[in-house]
Amino acid sequence: MSSNIVPLQKKGTNSGSSDTNEETRSAEPESFSGQLGELRRLIVEPEYRKLSSLEEVVGSVKEKLDDLPTTLGDALPSAITRSSQKDNKLVSATRPVVEKSIFDSVQRNPSVLAEALFPVFGPAIRKSISEALGTMVESLNKTMEHSLSPKGIGWRIEALRTGKSFAEVVLLKTLLFRVEQVFMIHSSNGVLLQHVESDLVKSKDPEMISGMLTAIQDFVQDSFTTEESGEKASLGSLRFSDFVVWIERSPDLIIAAAIRGNPPLSLREVFEETTEQLQHQYQNELDNFSGDTSIFEGARPVLLECLRYQVGDNEKKKKSKLFSPFGLLSSVLVVALLVAGFFYVRDWWQWKNYLSRLRSEPGIVVAEQERGWFTHSIAGLRDPQTQNPDELLAEFGFGKEDVVSNWREYQDLSPQFILERAKKVLNPPANVKLAMFEDVLVADGDSSAVQWFNESRKFAPAIGGVRDFALGFDTLKRFIESSTVRFRCGTLEYLPESQATLENSLPAIEQLIASGKVSGTNQVITIIGHYSKDGSDQVNSRLSAQRSEKVRNDILSKSPKLVQFAGNLVSESADDKSECAVSLKVKSQ
Amino acid sequence: MIRKKICLLGASAVGKTSLAQRFVKSIYSEKYHTTLGAKIDKKSIDIDGKEVTLLVWDLQGEDDEFKIRPSFLRGASGFLLVVDLTRHETLVTAFSIYKMIQDSIGGLPFVVLFNKDDLTDSFEVTQDQMDEMKQHGWKMLRTSAKTGENVETAFRLLATAMLESDNIVES
Numbered sequence: 001m002s003s004n005i006v007p008l009q010k011k012g013t014n015s016g017s018s019d020t021n022e023e024t025r026s027a028e029p030e031s032f033s034g035q036l037g038e039l040r041r042l043i044v045e046p047e048y049r050k051l052s053s054l055e056e057v058v059g060s061v062k063e064k065l066d067d068l069p070t071t072l073g074d075a076l077p078s079a080i081t082r083s084s085q086k087d088n089k090l091v092s093a094t095r096p097v098v099e100k101s102i103f104d105s106v107q108r109n110p111s112v113l114a115e116a117l118f119p120v121f122g123p124a125i126r127k128s129i130s131e132a133l134g135t136m137v138e139s140l141n142k143t144m145e146h147s148l149s150p151k152g153i154g155w156r157i158e159a160l161r162t163g164k165s166f167a168e169v170v171l172l173k174t175l176l177f178r179v180e181q182v183f184m185i186h187s188s189n190g191v192l193l194q195h196v197e198s199d200l201v202k203s204k205d206p207e208m209i210s211g212m213l214t215a216i217q218d219f220v221q222d223s224f225t226t227e228e229s230g231e232k233a234s235l236g237s238l239r240f241s242d243f244v245v246w247i248e249r250s251p252d253l254i255i256a257a258a259i260r261g262n263p264p265l266s267l268r269e270v271f272e273e274t275t276e277q278l279q280h281q282y283q284n285e286l287d288n289f290s291g292d293t294s295i296f297e298g299a300r301p302v303l304l305e306c307l308r309y310q311v312g313d314n315e316k317k318k319k320s321k322l323f324s325p326f327g328l329l330s331s332v333l334v335v336a337l338l339v340a341g342f343f344y345v346r347d348w349w350q351w352k353n354y355l356s357r358l359r360s361e362p363g364i365v366v367a368e369q370e371r372g373w374f375t376h377s378i379a380g381l382r383d384p385q386t387q388n389p390d391e392l393l394a395e396f397g398f399g400k401e402d403v404v405s406n407w408r409e410y411q412d413l414s415p416q417f418i419l420e421r422a423k424k425v426l427n428p429p430a431n432v433k434l435a436m437f438e439d440v441l442v443a444d445g446d447s448s449a450v451q452w453f454n455e456s457r458k459f460a461p462a463i464g465g466v467r468d469f470a471l472g473f474d475t476l477k478r479f480i481e482s483s484t485v486r487f488r489c490g491t492l493e494y495l496p497e498s499q500a501t502l503e504n505s506l507p508a509i510e511q512l513i514a515s516g517k518v519s520g521t522n523q524v525i526t527i528i529g530h531y532s533k534d535g536s537d538q539v540n541s542r543l544s545a546q547r548s549e550k551v552r553n554d555i556l557s558k559s560p561k562l563v564q565f566a567g568n569l570v571s572e573s574a575d576d577k578s579e580c581a582v583s584l585k586v587k588s589q
Numbered sequence: 590m591i592r593k594k595i596c597l598l599g600a601s602a603v604g605k606t607s608l609a610q611r612f613v614k615s616i617y618s619e620k621y622h623t624t625l626g627a628k629i630d631k632k633s634i635d636i637d638g639k640e641v642t643l644l645v646w647d648l649q650g651e652d653d654e655f656k657i658r659p660s661f662l663r664g665a666s667g668f669l670l671v672v673d674l675t676r677h678e679t680l681v682t683a684f685s686i687y688k689m690i691q692d693s694i695g696g697l698p699f700v701v702l703f704n705k706d707d708l709t710d711s712f713e714v715t716q717d718q719m720d721e722m723k724q725h726g727w728k729m730l731r732t733s734a735k736t737g738e739n740v741e742t743a744f745r746l747l748a749t750a751m752l753e754s755d756n757i758v759e760s
Contacts, residue, residue, distance in 0.1 A: 186664065188663050188664030189644075189663060189664020189665060189666070190594060190629075190646075190664065191592045191593065191594050191644060191664070192592060192644075204616055205614065208614075208615075208616055208617065208629045208630065208631050208644070210644075211594070211644045212617065212625075212627075212629045215625055215626075215627045215629065215646070215661060216625065218658070218660035218661060218663070219625055219626070219658075219660075221660065222658060222660055290666075290755045291591045291592055291593040291641075291666060291751075292590075292591055293590045293592050294590055
């Protein structure tokens with residue numbers, strides 16, 4: 001609109017054409033010339049000025065209105081910000097509008113909003129699924145509680161041990177799978193965009209397979225989408241006995257994975273994320289796809305990442321267990337343990353035998369013994385006459401350095417040791433036999449023994465274990481009975497050697513009687529006087545009696561010890577005309 | 590690598606499948622027609638040094654009992670329409686298929702194949718009819734699955750048309 005003030009026209013003319021008047025808007029009108037003009041101007045000028053200022057105002061308002069979209073556009077964002085900071089009036093005011101707009105958009109074309117919200121749906125859905133899965137696992141747990149196969153029991157133990165639920169362990173264990181191929185397909189026409197396969201697989205024509213997969217998808221959708229729900233049925237996976245094809249969809253993509261075996265649920269997430277990622281990354285290329293698949297080359301690394309596999313812990317592991325590092329190590333350990341065990345047992349056995357040998361050996365007393373890991377120790381007493389226990393070690397398989405021994409010497413007071421000792425100390429002649437009767441050392445032998453006895457007597461008590469040293473009964477008897485006291489014939493005079501004989505016999509007699517008493521027998525020594533055939537019988541018979549009497553008296557006077565045993569000395573005379581002597585006879589009563 | 594989806598359409602028993610058989614690579618058998626309604630074949634052509642792979646969706650023939658599944662047509666870059674020269678009604682069917690496509694997808698390159706050219710004694714479609722259609726801008730070829738006449742050409746023609754259409758769109 002243009003506001004024009006029709007300027008004052010020339011007299012008579014009134015063109016009214018706005019075009020020509022525009023230029024003269026702010027200029028003085030021509031008609032102000034002359035006196036009449038002057039008058040006119042005087043009258044009109046105030047109004048004129050008012051009008052022209054009004055026109056300016058209106059003009060600037062017009063300018064502002066023209067600029068309104070721009071200025072409003074600039075001002076609107078900050079106005080909105082300010083308003084929303086102040087209160088929620090704007091929010092509630094626009095809510096109905098926004099809601100209606102969303103409705104409108106969905107009715108016109110749901111895929112617009114669906115596409116826009118797709119990146120949001122993915123994580124939200126995943127989250128709710130994993131929660132749902134959690135509860136599913138729980139109930140799965142309960143139903144599996146009754147499975148009692150050996151494998152199941154093993155898995156149950158593992159569940160307890162690792163703190164996972166049993167169902168989790170089960171799902172984890174059934175892990176044998178290999179992703180063999182991955183197809184990246186344009187969802188609208190089934191054209192294969194990219195294809196990766198694992199080395200071990202020779203795939204059939206992947207381009208045709210992609211087309212067919214899409215055709216099947218369409219078929220499922222057509223057949224099973226219900227009008228009411230409006231939800232598009234879509235194929236999630238094709239499952240065979242040991243093979244599965246997982247199909248993930250995004251608005252423009254289908255990612256299909258051919259997996260042999262039993263893939264874990266966690267793998268599905270990998271494909272979901274891959275699909276989302278590729279959809280987002282290649283949004284433009286997918287929208288404008290005209291058949292050139294080379295533009296999707298960059299997707300290959302992502303797809304190759306999906307070619308995962310996992311070998312289960314069943315058969316394969318059993319075979320290699322022996323040769324795995326762990327297997328080798330454990331078998332080495334087992335062998336080492338066996339060897340160590342063997343040596344340990346052998347050592348124990350040897351030590352046991354050594355000890356029992358020592359313990360059975362007389363003159364050796366084992367006080368302490370200890371079997372250590374590397375050396376043993378032993379301590380005790382040994383009689384010097386025994387074999388050194390250290391020398392026995394070799395016999396039982398021990399070296400001198402294996403055993404720390406501490407043997408102290410002692411004197412064993414058992415008879416055999418005393419005898420040995422006595423023999424060493426007293427050094428008896430060959431024909432002397434030594435024996436122990438309790439703590440009395442008894443020597444037996446012939447006459448020469450007696451002399452040796454007399455000489456050795458004083459050393460005897462020094463021998464450990466010997467309380468007394470005595471001649472044996474038979475020896476005594478023999479000795480006494482051989483101690484014939486000779487007289488000069490016809491007289492009561494001793495022959496020169498008879499004194500000694502008599503004196504020598506005294507100890508024997510003492511011993512005999514004393515030991516007899518000890519052993520409970522009464523030894524009677526008969527002192528028998530004899531006479532020879534020379535001389536008269538009458539004199540001689542008196543002589544024999546006198547002789548025996550003399551000897552008896554001499555014995556008693558020379559040996560105070562025998563005085564108490566006077567009753568054991570009996571004198572007799574014999575009429576055997578044998579010799580001029582007195583013989584002694586021992587009788588036991 | 591250029592890959593494009595094309596559909597092979599027509600009434601039942603016009604010889605679509607026999608036509609394609611000799612010139613395409615196939616891993617799927619006939620039974621897919623009756624079960625799924627579609628069979629995917631592959632045809633590779635070299636157009637001016639560019640290797641073009643055609644994914645041929647050989648769809649079950651349309652007749653009174655069976656209509657082509659629209660979802661199978663989704664995303665196609667072009668199509669081959671097959672008519673049986675010895676049965677006029679197949680031309681009518683072809684036309685209705687053409688209309689259906691125009692209404693839903695619209696503006697796709699296509700070639701019409703007049704098949705069974707070897708059965709010269711039994712033609713029901715006349716050359717005049719064919720010329721008239723040519724006037725309307727239809728690309729067409731006489732083909733014979735038996736002799737192999739023009740089959741390779743048909744694919745090549747369609748491929749070229751599709752590439753041209755791409756170039757137009759891009760520029």
